[in-house]
Amino acid sequence: MKYTKIKQIAKGWSSYIWLVKNKKGEEFVLKEVREKSPRKDLANREGKMLLLANSVGVGPKVKEINFEKNFVVMEYIKGEKFFDFILSKRFEGEITQTQIYELIKELFRQLYLLDTINLSHNQLQIGKNILVKQIFDKEKKVIKYYPVIIDFEKATIKEKNCTKNLGQLFAMCFYNPNGIIAKRIREKLNLTI
Numbered sequence: 001m002k003y004t005k006i007k008q009i010a011k012g013w014s015s016y017i018w019l020v021k022n023k024k025g026e027e028f029v030l031k032e033v034r035e036k037s038p039r040k041d042l043a044n045r046e047g048k049m050l051l052l053a054n055s056v057g058v059g060p061k062v063k064e065i066n067f068e069k070n071f072v073v074m075e076y077i078k079g080e081k082f083f084d085f086i087l088s089k090r091f092e093g094e095i096t097q098t099q100i101y102e103l104i105k106e107l108f109r110q111l112y113l114l115d116t117i118n119l120s121h122n123q124l125q126i127g128k129n130i131l132v133k134q135i136f137d138k139e140k141k142v143i144k145y146y147p148v149i150i151d152f153e154k155a156t157i158k159e160k161n162c163t164k165n166l167g168q169l170f171a172m173c174f175y176n177p178n179g180i181i182a183k184r185i186r187e188k189l190n191l192t193i
């Protein structure tokens with residue numbers, strides 16, 4: 001399949017993320033390795049791990065893995081990073097406690113699904129590898145926020161029950177004593193630990 005690059009979305013230390021479109025005009029995200037990066041097996045690692053995650057309904061859907069050119073094409077998720085979402089003014093204001101509970105509950109559900117296949121994401125602790133999508137009703141009012149876990153580049157398959165998934169999410173959302181995300185979520189939900 002041929003893709004046209006529309007714009008660069010992000011530049012990581014080892015990869016470039018592009019918004020692209022195919023011949024039908026459908027938008028996707030293309031993640032490719034940076035020329036200078038020593039880590040040349042992106043398609044192999046990220047592509048395979050993302051496919052496994054997709055097998056339990058988690059992560060942006062894989063469209064294509066190109067091993068030769070070393071890139072992965074996946075579903076484009078229109079959303080903001082969990083970290084930015086929690087730090088936003090909206091989070092303090094109009095976003096309800098129920099919406100936060102539902103979002104976190106869904107995240108735990110997805111991580112439980114990854115646990116069923118022993119897939120440890122390994123990079124969930126700072127909230128930058130989770131995108132938050134807005135779900136609208138007919139009047140275009142936001143009714144809920146839905147999380148999509150991205151960036152499976154460092155994911156690994158662990159022994160049974162040894163993934164870091166739930167632990168990392170618990171720490172980030174609730175327990176981390178110095179974490180800004182945990183602090184804000186505890187305040188929003190009136191939790192003390």
Ligand SMILES: Nc1ncnc2c1ncn2[C@@H]1O[C@H](COP(=O)(O)OP(=O)(O)O)[C@@H](O)[C@H]1O
Pocket residue numbers: 009010011012013014015017029031060074075076077078079081128129150151152153
């Ligand atoms: N499927 C996607 N849909 C929308 N944006 C994405 C998608 N994948 C990555 N991004 C954007 O690109 C950024 C970097 O992607 P990521 O996979 O985390 O690579 P890195 O290894 O550079 O951290 C993300 O924080 C997000 O903003």
Ligand SMILES: [Mg+2]
Pocket residue numbers: 128129151
């Ligand atoms: Mg990342």
